[in-house]
Amino acid sequence: MTYALELKNLCKSFGRTEIIRGANLAVRPGERVAIIGPNGAGKSTLFNLVSGRLQPTSGEVHLNAQRIDGKKPHEINRLGLSRSFQITNIFPHLSVFENLRCAVLWSLGYRYTFLRFLSGLHDANARADQLLAQVGLAAKRDVQAVNLTYAEQRALEIGVTIAGGAQVILLDEPTAGMSTTETAHFIKLIREVTEGKTLLTVEHDMGVVFGLADRIAVVVYGEVIAFDTPEAIRANPRVQEAYLGSPVAEAQGGAH
Ligand SMILES: Nc1ncnc2c1ncn2[C@@H]1O[C@H](COP(=O)(O)OP(=O)(O)O)[C@@H](O)[C@H]1O
Numbered sequence: 641m642t643y644a645l646e647l648k649n650l651c652k653s654f655g656r657t658e659i660i661r662g663a664n665l666a667v668r669p670g671e672r673v674a675i676i677g678p679n680g681a682g683k684s685t686l687f688n689l690v691s692g693r694l695q696p697t698s699g700e701v702h703l704n705a706q707r708i709d710g711k712k713p714h715e716i717n718r719l720g721l722s723r724s725f726q727i728t729n730i731f732p733h734l735s736v737f738e739n740l741r742c743a744v745l746w747s748l749g750y751r752y753t754f755l756r757f758l759s760g761l762h763d764a765n766a767r768a769d770q771l772l773a774q775v776g777l778a779a780k781r782d783v784q785a786v787n788l789t790y791a792e793q794r795a796l797e798i799g800v801t802i803a804g805g806a807q808v809i810l811l812d813e814p815t816a817g818m819s820t821t822e823t824a825h826f827i828k829l830i831r832e833v834t835e836g837k838t839l840l841t842v843e844h845d846m847g848v849v850f851g852l853a854d855r856i857a858v859v860v861y862g863e864v865i866a867f868d869t870p871e872a873i874r875a876n877p878r879v880q881e882a883y884l885g886s887p888v889a890e891a892q893g894g895a896h
Protein backbone atom coordinates (compact mmCIF):
# COMPACT_ATOMS: atom_id res chain seq x y z
CA MET A 641 0.00 0.00 0.00
CA THR A 642 1.28 3.45 -0.92
CA TYR A 643 0.34 5.88 1.79
CA ALA A 644 -0.62 9.42 0.90
CA LEU A 645 1.34 10.63 3.90
CA GLU A 646 3.61 8.82 6.27
CA LEU A 647 5.50 10.03 9.33
CA LYS A 648 8.26 7.75 10.51
CA ASN A 649 9.67 8.23 13.96
CA LEU A 650 9.55 11.98 13.56
CA CYS A 651 11.34 14.07 16.16
CA LYS A 652 11.73 17.80 16.63
CA SER A 653 13.52 19.68 19.35
CA PHE A 654 13.54 23.41 19.94
CA GLY A 655 16.82 24.00 21.72
CA ARG A 656 17.00 21.28 24.34
CA THR A 657 13.28 20.78 24.51
CA GLU A 658 11.99 17.77 22.64
CA ILE A 659 8.57 18.73 21.32
CA ILE A 660 7.89 15.93 18.81
CA ARG A 661 9.06 12.65 20.25
CA GLY A 662 8.96 9.88 17.70
CA ALA A 663 5.64 10.48 15.95
CA ASN A 664 4.39 7.77 13.58
CA LEU A 665 1.38 8.04 11.29
CA ALA A 666 0.36 6.41 8.00
CA VAL A 667 -2.56 8.00 6.17
CA ARG A 668 -4.24 6.26 3.24
CA PRO A 669 -5.12 8.11 0.04
CA GLY A 670 -8.54 9.75 0.30
CA GLU A 671 -8.74 9.34 4.04
CA ARG A 672 -10.03 12.13 6.31
CA VAL A 673 -8.00 12.34 9.47
CA ALA A 674 -8.71 14.55 12.46
CA ILE A 675 -5.79 15.30 14.74
CA ILE A 676 -6.75 15.98 18.32
CA GLY A 677 -4.76 16.52 21.48
CA PRO A 678 -4.23 18.94 24.33
CA ASN A 679 -2.92 22.46 23.71
CA GLY A 680 0.83 22.40 23.26
CA ALA A 681 0.86 18.69 22.34
CA GLY A 682 2.66 19.48 19.08
CA LYS A 683 -0.13 19.33 16.48
CA SER A 684 0.82 22.55 14.69
CA THR A 685 4.49 21.61 14.91
CA LEU A 686 3.69 18.32 13.17
CA PHE A 687 2.00 20.27 10.36
CA ASN A 688 5.03 22.58 10.15
CA LEU A 689 7.31 19.54 9.81
CA VAL A 690 5.13 17.99 7.11
CA SER A 691 4.72 21.19 5.10
CA GLY A 692 8.44 21.96 5.21
CA ARG A 693 8.20 25.08 7.30
CA LEU A 694 10.30 23.32 9.94
CA GLN A 695 12.97 20.66 9.49
CA PRO A 696 12.78 17.58 11.71
CA THR A 697 15.61 16.86 14.12
CA SER A 698 15.33 13.22 13.01
CA GLY A 699 12.86 10.88 11.36
CA GLU A 700 11.19 10.95 7.96
CA VAL A 701 8.15 12.33 6.15
CA HIS A 702 6.90 10.60 2.98
CA LEU A 703 4.35 11.98 0.53
CA ASN A 704 3.06 9.30 -1.85
CA ALA A 705 6.08 7.17 -0.94
CA GLN A 706 8.47 10.01 -1.81
CA ARG A 707 10.63 11.34 0.97
CA ILE A 708 9.92 15.05 1.50
CA ASP A 709 11.60 15.96 4.78
CA GLY A 710 14.36 18.44 4.01
CA LYS A 711 12.49 19.91 1.05
CA LYS A 712 11.33 23.52 0.89
CA PRO A 713 7.64 24.36 1.46
CA HIS A 714 7.08 25.33 -2.20
CA GLU A 715 8.70 22.09 -3.40
CA ILE A 716 6.40 20.09 -1.14
CA ASN A 717 3.47 22.14 -2.39
CA ARG A 718 4.35 21.31 -6.00
CA LEU A 719 4.41 17.63 -5.05
CA GLY A 720 0.76 17.90 -4.09
CA LEU A 721 0.55 18.89 -0.45
CA SER A 722 -1.15 22.12 0.53
CA ARG A 723 -1.52 23.60 3.96
CA SER A 724 -3.74 26.45 5.06
CA PHE A 725 -1.88 29.33 6.62
CA GLN A 726 -4.99 30.98 8.02
CA ILE A 727 -5.71 34.45 6.73
CA THR A 728 -2.06 35.38 6.34
CA ASN A 729 -1.91 34.09 2.76
CA ILE A 730 -4.82 36.22 1.67
CA PHE A 731 -4.02 39.57 0.04
CA PRO A 732 -6.39 41.91 1.91
CA HIS A 733 -6.67 44.55 -0.80
CA LEU A 734 -7.19 42.21 -3.72
CA SER A 735 -10.69 41.06 -4.56
CA VAL A 736 -11.85 37.55 -3.74
CA PHE A 737 -11.50 36.61 -7.40
CA GLU A 738 -8.00 38.07 -7.67
CA ASN A 739 -6.91 36.19 -4.56
CA LEU A 740 -8.06 32.91 -6.06
CA ARG A 741 -6.53 33.69 -9.45
CA CYS A 742 -3.18 34.53 -7.80
CA ALA A 743 -3.26 31.21 -5.98
CA VAL A 744 -4.03 29.36 -9.22
CA LEU A 745 -1.28 31.14 -11.15
CA TRP A 746 1.22 30.60 -8.38
CA SER A 747 0.42 26.92 -8.25
CA LEU A 748 0.84 26.62 -12.01
CA GLY A 749 4.27 28.23 -11.76
CA TYR A 750 3.36 31.15 -14.01
CA ARG A 751 5.19 33.52 -11.74
CA TYR A 752 8.36 32.35 -13.48
CA THR A 753 7.87 33.51 -17.06
CA PHE A 754 5.69 36.22 -18.47
CA LEU A 755 4.86 34.37 -21.69
CA ARG A 756 3.64 31.34 -19.81
CA PHE A 757 1.74 33.74 -17.58
CA LEU A 758 -0.14 35.17 -20.58
CA SER A 759 -1.01 31.80 -22.03
CA GLY A 760 -2.17 30.59 -18.67
CA LEU A 761 -4.30 33.57 -17.81
CA HIS A 762 -7.44 32.36 -19.54
CA ASP A 763 -7.31 28.96 -17.84
CA ALA A 764 -6.56 30.60 -14.52
CA ASN A 765 -9.59 32.86 -14.82
CA ALA A 766 -11.85 29.90 -15.46
CA ARG A 767 -10.33 27.94 -12.59
CA ALA A 768 -10.64 30.92 -10.22
CA ASP A 769 -14.34 31.27 -11.05
CA GLN A 770 -14.81 27.54 -10.46
CA LEU A 771 -13.12 27.85 -7.04
CA LEU A 772 -15.23 30.89 -6.26
CA ALA A 773 -18.39 28.83 -6.71
CA GLN A 774 -16.96 25.85 -4.83
CA VAL A 775 -16.26 27.87 -1.68
CA GLY A 776 -19.60 29.66 -1.91
CA LEU A 777 -18.23 33.14 -2.55
CA ALA A 778 -19.56 33.80 -6.06
CA ALA A 779 -21.65 36.70 -4.75
CA LYS A 780 -18.49 38.25 -3.24
CA ARG A 781 -16.37 37.90 -6.38
CA ASP A 782 -15.28 41.54 -6.62
CA VAL A 783 -15.25 42.38 -2.92
CA GLN A 784 -11.85 43.15 -1.38
CA ALA A 785 -10.82 40.32 0.91
CA VAL A 786 -10.43 42.76 3.80
CA ASN A 787 -14.16 43.51 3.63
CA LEU A 788 -15.29 39.89 3.97
CA THR A 789 -16.70 38.55 7.22
CA TYR A 790 -14.42 36.31 9.26
CA ALA A 791 -16.17 33.14 8.10
CA GLU A 792 -15.95 34.30 4.48
CA GLN A 793 -12.23 34.95 4.87
CA ARG A 794 -11.80 31.41 6.14
CA ALA A 795 -13.73 30.11 3.14
CA LEU A 796 -11.45 32.13 0.86
CA GLU A 797 -8.47 30.65 2.65
CA ILE A 798 -9.79 27.16 1.86
CA GLY A 799 -10.15 28.20 -1.78
CA VAL A 800 -6.55 29.42 -1.84
CA THR A 801 -5.41 26.19 -0.18
CA ILE A 802 -7.09 23.94 -2.76
CA ALA A 803 -6.39 26.21 -5.75
CA GLY A 804 -3.39 24.24 -6.95
CA GLY A 805 -5.28 20.95 -6.97
CA ALA A 806 -3.18 19.39 -4.20
CA GLN A 807 -4.29 15.89 -3.26
CA VAL A 808 -3.19 16.15 0.38
CA ILE A 809 -4.69 19.04 2.34
CA LEU A 810 -3.71 20.12 5.86
CA LEU A 811 -6.02 22.43 7.78
CA ASP A 812 -4.98 23.69 11.21
CA GLU A 813 -8.06 24.54 13.26
CA PRO A 814 -10.14 25.67 10.28
CA THR A 815 -13.22 26.44 12.39
CA ALA A 816 -11.43 28.36 15.15
CA GLY A 817 -13.37 31.44 16.14
CA MET A 818 -16.56 30.43 14.35
CA SER A 819 -20.04 30.17 15.79
CA THR A 820 -21.77 26.78 15.94
CA THR A 821 -23.82 27.59 12.87
CA GLU A 822 -20.81 28.85 10.93
CA THR A 823 -18.85 25.76 11.96
CA ALA A 824 -21.54 23.38 10.71
CA HIS A 825 -21.73 25.24 7.40
CA PHE A 826 -17.95 25.35 7.09
CA ILE A 827 -17.46 21.65 7.78
CA LYS A 828 -19.94 20.87 5.01
CA LEU A 829 -17.90 23.11 2.71
CA ILE A 830 -14.64 21.40 3.70
CA ARG A 831 -16.21 18.01 3.06
CA GLU A 832 -17.35 19.05 -0.40
CA VAL A 833 -14.19 20.74 -1.62
CA THR A 834 -11.90 17.98 -0.33
CA GLU A 835 -14.00 15.16 -1.77
CA GLY A 836 -11.67 12.38 -2.91
CA LYS A 837 -8.61 14.12 -1.43
CA THR A 838 -6.60 13.19 1.62
CA LEU A 839 -7.45 15.55 4.47
CA LEU A 840 -5.68 16.13 7.76
CA THR A 841 -7.33 18.61 10.05
CA VAL A 842 -6.55 19.76 13.56
CA GLU A 843 -9.86 20.29 15.28
CA HIS A 844 -11.03 21.03 18.81
CA ASP A 845 -14.78 20.66 18.41
CA MET A 846 -15.39 17.00 19.22
CA GLY A 847 -18.77 16.98 17.50
CA VAL A 848 -17.03 18.07 14.33
CA VAL A 849 -14.19 15.58 14.80
CA PHE A 850 -16.47 12.59 15.22
CA GLY A 851 -18.65 13.70 12.32
CA LEU A 852 -15.90 14.48 9.83
CA ALA A 853 -13.12 12.00 10.37
CA ASP A 854 -12.63 8.48 9.02
CA ARG A 855 -9.86 8.08 11.57
CA ILE A 856 -8.68 10.16 14.50
CA ALA A 857 -5.05 10.63 15.51
CA VAL A 858 -4.53 11.53 19.14
CA VAL A 859 -1.36 13.53 19.77
CA VAL A 860 -0.18 13.79 23.35
CA TYR A 861 3.17 15.20 24.37
CA GLY A 862 4.68 14.92 20.89
CA GLU A 863 3.58 11.37 20.16
CA VAL A 864 0.67 9.84 18.26
CA ILE A 865 -0.72 7.73 21.11
CA ALA A 866 -3.66 6.37 19.12
CA PHE A 867 -4.83 6.35 15.51
CA ASP A 868 -8.13 4.66 14.87
CA THR A 869 -11.80 4.99 13.92
CA PRO A 870 -13.93 7.40 15.95
CA GLU A 871 -15.67 4.48 17.72
CA ALA A 872 -12.38 2.85 18.69
CA ILE A 873 -10.92 6.18 19.85
CA ARG A 874 -13.94 6.76 22.11
CA ALA A 875 -13.41 3.35 23.68
CA ASN A 876 -9.63 3.60 23.98
CA PRO A 877 -8.56 3.68 27.65
CA ARG A 878 -5.29 5.45 26.87
CA VAL A 879 -7.18 8.23 25.15
CA GLN A 880 -9.71 8.44 27.96
CA GLU A 881 -6.87 8.72 30.43
CA ALA A 882 -5.20 11.51 28.46
CA TYR A 883 -8.53 13.28 28.07
CA LEU A 884 -10.27 12.58 31.35
CA GLY A 885 -12.97 15.18 31.97
CA SER A 886 -12.28 16.72 28.60
CA PRO A 887 -14.25 17.04 25.39
CA VAL A 888 -13.68 13.40 24.36
CA ALA A 889 -15.22 12.21 27.60
CA GLU A 890 -18.07 14.68 27.20
CA ALA A 891 -18.65 13.60 23.60
CA GLN A 892 -19.47 10.13 24.82
CA GLY A 893 -22.15 11.32 27.16
CA GLY A 894 -20.52 13.19 30.01
CA ALA A 895 -18.72 10.21 31.54
CA HIS A 896 -16.03 11.37 33.96
N1 LIG B 1 9.35 27.71 16.98
C1 LIG B 1 9.25 27.26 18.23
N2 LIG B 1 10.25 27.45 19.12
C2 LIG B 1 10.16 26.97 20.36
N3 LIG B 1 9.11 26.29 20.85
C3 LIG B 1 8.08 26.07 20.02
C4 LIG B 1 8.09 26.53 18.67
N4 LIG B 1 6.94 26.15 18.08
C5 LIG B 1 6.22 25.50 19.02
N5 LIG B 1 6.92 25.44 20.18
C6 LIG B 1 6.47 24.76 21.40
O1 LIG B 1 6.14 23.44 21.03
C7 LIG B 1 5.02 22.99 21.79
C8 LIG B 1 3.96 22.49 20.86
O2 LIG B 1 3.39 23.57 20.16
P1 LIG B 1 2.29 23.40 19.05
O3 LIG B 1 2.79 22.47 18.01
O4 LIG B 1 1.90 24.75 18.60
O5 LIG B 1 1.11 22.68 19.86
P2 LIG B 1 -0.42 22.47 19.47
O6 LIG B 1 -0.63 22.92 18.06
O7 LIG B 1 -0.67 21.01 19.67
O8 LIG B 1 -1.21 23.29 20.44
C9 LIG B 1 4.58 24.16 22.66
O9 LIG B 1 5.12 23.97 23.94
C10 LIG B 1 5.21 25.35 21.97
O10 LIG B 1 5.48 26.35 22.90
Ligand SMILES: [Mg+2]
Pocket residue numbers: 683684685812
Ligand atom coordinates in the same frame (compact mmCIF):
# COMPACT_ATOMS: atom_id res chain seq x y z
MG1 LIG C 1 -1.82 24.38 17.20
